[in-house]
Amino acid sequence: MRPETVVTPxxxxxxxxxxxxxxxxxxxxxxxxxxDRLVGREAGVVRAVDxxxxxxxxGEVLGLVGESGxxxxxLGRTLLGLVRATSGSxxxxxxxxxxxxxxxxxxxxxxxQVVFQDPHASLNPxxxxxxxxxxxxxxxxxxxDRERLRLxxxxxxxxxxxAPGTDFLDKYPSDLSGGQKQRxxxxxxxxLNPTLLVADEPVSMLDMSVRAKILELMLELKQDxxxxxxxxxxxxxxxxxxxxxxxxxxxxxxxxxxxxxxxYAEPRHPYTQALLRAIPEPDPERVVPRDLPRGEVPDAALPxxxxxxxxxxxxxxEPCGWESRDLRELLEARWARAAGAAxxxxxxxxxxxxxxxxxxxxxxxxxxxxxxxxxxxxxxxxRIRAEDPAExxxxxxxxxxxxGTRTEVDFHNPQDPRLEPVGGVExxxxxxxxxxxxx
Amino acid sequence: MSGGSILQVRHLRVxxxxxxxxxxxxxxxxxxxxxREVVGLVGESGxxxxxLGRGILGLLPRxxxxxxxxxxxxxxxxxxxxxALRRLRGxxxxxxxxxxxxxxxxxLRISDHFRETLEQHEPRLTDxxxxxxxxxxLGRMGIPPTRFRQYPHEFSGGMRQRIMIALAxxLRPKLLVADEPTTSLDVIVEGQILALLADLKQNFGTALLLITHNLGIVAEACDxxxxxxxxxxxxEGPVRDVFREPAHPYTRExxxxxxxxxxxxxxxxxxxxxxLIDPxxxxxxxxxxxxxxRVCPELEPVEQRLDERRRVLCxxxxxxxxxxxxxxxxxxxxxxxxxxxx
Numbered sequence: 001m002r003p004e005t006v007v008t009p010x011x012x013x014x015x016x017x018x019x020x021x022x023x024x025x026x027x028x029x030x031x032x033x034x035x036d037r038l039v040g041r042e043a044g045v046v047r048a049v050d051x052x053x054x055x056x057x058x059g060e061v062l063g064l065v066g067e068s069g070x071x072x073x074x075l076g077r078t079l080l081g082l083v084r085a086t087s088g089s090x091x092x093x094x095x096x097x098x099x100x101x102x103x104x105x106x107x108x109x110x111x112x113q114v115v116f117q118d119p120h121a122s123l124n125p126x127x128x129x130x131x132x133x134x135x136x137x138x139x140x141x142x143x144x145d146r147e148r149l150r151l152x153x154x155x156x157x158x159x160x161x162x163a164p165g166t167d168f169l170d171k172y173p174s175d176l177s178g179g180q181k182q183r184x185x186x187x188x189x190x191x192l193n194p195t196l197l198v199a200d201e202p203v204s205m206l207d208m209s210v211r212a213k214i215l216e217l218m219l220e221l222k223q224d225x226x227x228x229x230x231x232x233x234x235x236x237x238x239x240x241x242x243x244x245x246x247x248x249x250x251x252x253x254x255x256x257x258x259x260x261x262x263x264y265a266e267p268r269h270p271y272t273q274a275l276l277r278a279i280p281e282p283d284p285e286r287v288v289p290r291d292l293p294r295g296e297v298p299d300a301a302l303p304x305x306x307x308x309x310x311x312x313x314x315x316x317x318e319p320c321g322w323e324s325r326d327l328r329e330l331l332e333a334r335w336a337r338a339a340g341a342a343x344x345x346x347x348x349x350x351x352x353x354x355x356x357x358x359x360x361x362x363x364x365x366x367x368x369x370x371x372x373x374x375x376x377x378x379x380x381x382x383r384i385r386a387e388d389p390a391e392x393x394x395x396x397x398x399x400x401x402x403x404g405t406r407t408e409v410d411f412h413n414p415q416d417p418r419l420e421p422v423g424g425v426e427x428x429x430x431x432x433x434x435x436x437x438x439x
Numbered sequence: 440m441s442g443g444s445i446l447q448v449r450h451l452r453v454x455x456x457x458x459x460x461x462x463x464x465x466x467x468x469x470x471x472x473x474x475r476e477v478v479g480l481v482g483e484s485g486x487x488x489x490x491l492g493r494g495i496l497g498l499l500p501r502x503x504x505x506x507x508x509x510x511x512x513x514x515x516x517x518x519x520x521x522x523a524l525r526r527l528r529g530x531x532x533x534x535x536x537x538x539x540x541x542x543x544x545x546x547l548r549i550s551d552h553f554r555e556t557l558e559q560h561e562p563r564l565t566d567x568x569x570x571x572x573x574x575x576x577l578g579r580m581g582i583p584p585t586r587f588r589q590y591p592h593e594f595s596g597g598m599r600q601r602i603m604i605a606l607a608x609x610l611r612p613k614l615l616v617a618d619e620p621t622t623s624l625d626v627i628v629e630g631q632i633l634a635l636l637a638d639l640k641q642n643f644g645t646a647l648l649l650i651t652h653n654l655g656i657v658a659e660a661c662d663x664x665x666x667x668x669x670x671x672x673x674x675e676g677p678v679r680d681v682f683r684e685p686a687h688p689y690t691r692e693x694x695x696x697x698x699x700x701x702x703x704x705x706x707x708x709x710x711x712x713x714x715l716i717d718p719x720x721x722x723x724x725x726x727x728x729x730x731x732x733r734v735c736p737e738l739e740p741v742e743q744r745l746d747e748r749r750r751v752l753c754x755x756x757x758x759x760x761x762x763x764x765x766x767x768x769x770x771x772x773x774x775x776x777x778x779x780x781x
Contacts, residue, residue, distance in 0.1 A: 067625040068596075177711050178484075207483045208652060209696045212705035234626055237698045241705060264700075278626040280633070280655025282697045284679045292630045296595045332583035339578025340571050354585060 017055035018228050024052045024088035026078045030301060046301045048074035050252030061229040063243030065236055069297035071252040072232050076198045080114055081105045110140055113189040117201035119181035123173040130169040133188045160187040161217055179210035190221060200232040215242055237279050240264055248272045251300055251308035258425025268427045270313045305360055306414035319430050321414035322396025324357040324364035330393050350376055362414055366407040374402035445613050445646055446472040451507035453494045462715045464490040466670035475640035477647045479661035481654060485712045487670040488650045492616045496532050497524040530560045533607035535617040542603055543591040550587045552606055560610055576609040579642055580635060597628035608643050618650045633660050654697045658682060666690045669713050669723035676749035686751040688730045730755060734766030
């Protein structure tokens with residue numbers, strides 16, 4: 001397992017977290033069409049980070065794990081001051097930094113540094129390593145003497161494994177391999193002696209054969225420089241080696257957070273379970289058919305009602321937020337499975353235009369197309385239910401009937417799950433919730 | 440191999456011209472792919488796996504030279520006139536790229552992509568047949584008929600890759616080459632796409648050459664695997680056998696450096712794949728090989744059959760009579776610094 005390099009807050013006698021994030025929201029507004037703006041219509045917002053609270057403790061590695069679109073990168077960028085928080089608070093060493101003006105950030109950037117995913121894009125191709133790695137010292141006016149600057153760069157390069165440092169000073173990024181570039185990026189990040197390092201997928205673009213070395217380097221540096229890491233990744237396999245605590249994000253929110261051992265030993269949220277199941281195991285003897293969630297991370301501009309994961313969740317039930325768009329998904333998945341077969345076109349004609357279901361509501365109303373009867377639509381839906389009664393969707397349906405010219409489908413009231421403590425971790429899922437079931 | 444082999448690559452070499460000496464990206468590679476077989480091609484970046492995939496399809500850039508044989512359906516594709524090759528590509532040989540976003544025309548509806556492809560290669564199909572074939576193939580990939588007339592930007596990354604696969608499969612090719620088809624996708628979507636690819640043989644009767652650097656993917660989706668290093672195939676065999684008992688030290692080290700949930704300690708391979716203009720003499724892996732012997736830098740390894748279905752290119756497996764006296768003692772050399780890392 002992981003080498004024992006953890007400096008616990010207790011061992012340092014410092015209990016206050018290094019970073020404390022409270023109810024942080026970062027929204028991006030979507031610029032609508034010209035017509036939208038003309039009539040003053042709001043085109044909407046993407047809730048990239050939607051109410052996140054978490055602490056980063058001094059000396060720990062906190063893993064922030066999720067798929068693309070989960071908001072993990074936006075959370076990291078908000079913490080770095082690269083994106084402005086919409087609301088909420090971020091305290092860094094007791095100081096409020098959530099909406100700090102840019103000029104106040106300058107000084108703070110000595111404390112908070114970043115390593116991005118793509119080492120090829122993180123280095124200026126026109127700068128030598130001496131210039132690139134020494135740049136932060138120059139920018140912050142910390143070193144004016146060229147000789148001393150050079151010595152400092154050599155020292156840091158060597159500390160990051162690029163030894164002898166003198167051999168690398170005059171190299172350009174194009175002279176380096178991917179792993180070497182990422183070492184140079186890390187050297188540039190630590191040359192200011194920061195307190196917190198945000199590492200956004202630092203190894204995912206590297207070959208498998210060098211990932212381990214970069215992770216080991218980062219663990220050594222953490223020890224030597226008493227760093228704290230926020231490790232942003234989609235990969236729970238590397239996070240296992242690296243992190244003291246794990247926060248799982250889905251569509252702007254944390255769905256599970258706790259000590260790494262607890263999360264790997266007993267993942268509780270169905271999304272965490274799915275992420276773990278999705279990692280291909282390099283052992284052909286042990287490959288079992290994996291039961292993966294359907295679909296992809298939905299659009300954060302129009303998140304699902306209730307729990308955002310419910311449309312993909314194999315264990316979703318009544319309170320999870322079933323709604324009109326799930327009905328559309330159900331029908332489309334059926335038609336995809338049977339595509340080309342007789343009967344699909346007839347079913348499509350019977351149900352009519354599905355776009356009416358796109359406006360998300362727990363009371364779906366489907367007008368019958370001209371010459372069609374809603375009773376036949378209800379009969380079709382009942383047939384679909386009979387074919388696969390175990391489909392979680394049906395647990396969400398409270399009422400299904402034909403009324404007048406419309407098919408009416410009412411779903412149970414959507415309830416937003418909150419993070420609640422469950423056996424040493426916190427989980428936002430109705431399966432564990434104390435939220436009383438709907439009466 | 441299930442059924443007969445549909446593709447035989449024999450002594451294929453692909454050279455890229457450079458101002459100096461040529462880059463030998465694929466250097467004397469032989470490989471067979473059976474009907475409905477899924478073959479994984481693995482190795483680090485820069486080992487020549489993508490070039491081999493493109494060489495098989497005759498899709499090499501200008502300035503690349505190929506010789507050797509790529510026999511497909513009784514014809515040698517190497518040296519075939521470009522026009523004849525183009526007629527084969529699509530209906531017989533399909534290709535799936537890494538970046539689905541860049542391969543669909545943003546101005547064309549999905550339906551038009553399919554119409555164009557099918558009209559090009561099967562001009563006798565009627566409109567109704569085109570639609571039916573397209574919808575069936577898309578449906579197998581999980582794309583519902585209701586979205587047939589939408590544009591590429593209306594789909595997520597995973598769905599675009601599904602559309603790309605459907606677009607390759609709608610022509611019912613005998614062989615599909617997939618070059619890192621899931622690299623830009625998220626873990627869960629990657630798993631979904633792999634499940635689709637692994638089912639190709641059942642659903643479409645297509646053989647697949649899956650190029651990847653991820654051994655987890657090979658374990659999950661492939662029947663047989665070939666490990667490539669510095670332009671050569673250094674080991675080949677059934678996936679289970681190779682994983683259980685890797686014969687080449689490179690294969691073993693690659694397996695050890697894969698990080699999975701079961702990994703107990705981190706491991707990496709020192710150094711980097713060599714420059715292919717001037718690769719190391721003898722066995723090209725010897726500078727990085729923990730098991731290197733004195734013979735390794737001296738003589739090119741000879742391909743050895745371990746059994747009917749496995750072969751390896753490594754002096755550890757002999758032939759013993761060709762190893763000079765004392766050649767089996769360990770090779771002494773300096774440690775590899777990070778200066779040479781990948």
